[in-house]
Amino acid sequence: MSSLSPPSKKIWWNEPVHKSELMWISLVFVWGLVMTFMMPYWHVVGKQNLGTETYKTTPAKFQEATEAFAAKFTVRTEGPRNHPVVAPPAGGDVYMLGRLWDWWPTIELKKGETYRFHLSSLDWQHGFSLQPANINIQVVPNYEHVFSLTPTEAGEYSVICNEYCGIGHHLMIGKILVVE
């Protein structure tokens, strides 16, 4: 009787399980518990736990908030797209919007300080991919996602879109600058 035939013993669900299989099942089960434990454990000891604070918003409302933020803290404009470079106070709020096909504005942060990021999209879904720090967050229109970011090293960082957003997807890149 092979796996192509009905079980040879009619009452197959009462057959004892052999110890080689039992050993493996136990090991795998314990491993599942270890992996289950790691996630809440990291919430306690780890420094990388994406915040989940979220508000319903609209593209118009979020654009208004981002423009008000930029108007308040712009220090200069620069770059090929003439973006404002916005330097919020340490510990303050940061607004960044994604739209076809741009991240706006450019943000300047201080190393080691913690900022409250507000992220949303004005049109389709986008992907906030901070490189080379390699932090990747989904950006969804009509939802304002609020979380904290603490840069650990100074330098120029790119925000690349990594959610396909139409024909200009590969043009969608922005900047976050981190200074000492």
Add this chain to the structure above:
Amino acid sequence: MANTTQMLNKVFRTCPDTGLKFHGPAENLIKVNAVAAVVFLLVGGFFGLLVGLTRWQAVHLLGAEDFYLVLTAHGLNVLIFFLIFFEIAILYFCSSVVLGCRLATPKWAWVGFLLMVIGAVLNNVVVLQGNASVMMTSYAPMAAPPLFYLSLILFAVGALIGCFIFFGTLVVAKNDKTYEGSIPLVTFGAMTAAIIAVFTIVSGAIILIPTYLWSIGVVGEIDALAYRLIWWAFGHSSQQINVAAHVSVWYLIAAVLFGARPLSEKVSRTAFLMYIFFLQIASAHHLLVDPGVSSNFKMFNTSYAMYLAVMASMVHGLTVPGSIEAAQRARGHRAGIFTWLRKAPWGNPTFSGMFISLVGFGFLGGITGVVMGAEQINLLIHNTLYVPGHFHATVVLGTTLTFMALTYWLVPVLFRREIVFKGLARWQPYLYGLGMTGVSLFLMGAGTLGVPRRHWDIGFAGTGGITHEFPAAAYTMLALNGLSVILAVFAGAAFCVIIVGSLLFGKKLGDQKMAESWIAKPVTDEEYNANGGSAYAIPGTLVLALVFFVSFALYYFINWKYLAETWGIS
């Protein structure tokens, strides 16, 4: 009464090589579904070649518009059309042929088949017209023409009919008493795939029908987050159909090549059931870095829901090679730890394809899937090239290669034709396995370096001066990926040529038995127990399982360390 019985019996034939009983209409339906599958594999594979050669930055074959179009078509043709056509063929085989009964309502099965063909062809038409480059996920509010959603709905309705014909056939077999006791393990596995398919298609309907109505202006707005949640109940579950189906085929191949039976019916069946109970609700691991999803839900979803399904796969990962080892030992390959494996028929593409699939699915696909499914680690990986790297290991090395392996066995049985180009067929699974291993590893390598998925130009040439410089290693990875794609597509094309060539020009077998034996006699209790052996002697498999476990644990913790090095996020 005697006449009707005679008439019904007339449409059956018994395969001289395998002794399997084929119901005529079922046989025809298995043939057309399998042939349709190979056609869509060929189309989708060709698009895959274009994708790989465009990602290779030094070659950069296609323009942006064509790249996104071809990437959309690649995903839909191989991930949806090829796999589901083949799975319908498997469902009919595992019910009607394995149970030796007639297929329920073959006319409806033809209706289902036609709907699937119409849906798949229309979908290709609308995508190739160029206005539907929305990727397989078609994330709202990005919109495709209404026909895009409608064609998918037609295809899904056809597939749903196929599932119900499978269930109907189980009822027929039960009523006609073509078997005694419980259904065979292989049929049981196929049944879990069919149940998951119903869940999948219903989820698909819940999201695609309103999206279709939205595209024609009847519904005002589609919430982007709700779309993601429900789409993935459909999108991820459809991968779970593949897993349940290809694991069933692993057991099937172990049975036909070695006469193997499961180590324990109870364990293997429970593992299949766990796929139904758990992974269905684990599809939220696609939303680990989305707004509006709480940490508790994410942790519950990836632990309770996902890890228990992972446990099921790890159990199959032991019991499939374990059952082969026990059967090989019973048939005399007892020496040492690995003689049973060394003496396996490595020149038979049905075996080599199946075994490469088992290893690739576990080591490359399984481990990486679990690692990136951890709530926090997902931050490093979400939407990078790591994701396609992972699923080329699970779906292509796992499912596609398994289906190829089965096809080599099926062609002589179903079509009564010998396989042509036997020399090429011997090598084909190795070449395809090697190519796809490369694709998977190099895409994951590039993803680890932050390279985004579904992205035409990581050199940012057209941005007017705002650029990002990825490490040189990322470019090397993409070039190596391009070379691997060429190898894999060559081997995939070789498969299509061998199969189509065999159907057209293979030596006709008719009622003659082939020279080689085509199905192994089931190993008996006496054989298992001879010379102090047992049906559970699997030391070699346990060693392999431990190697797997150690690799898994190491890679898992390395990623936590990698995570700890990035910016603080809370």
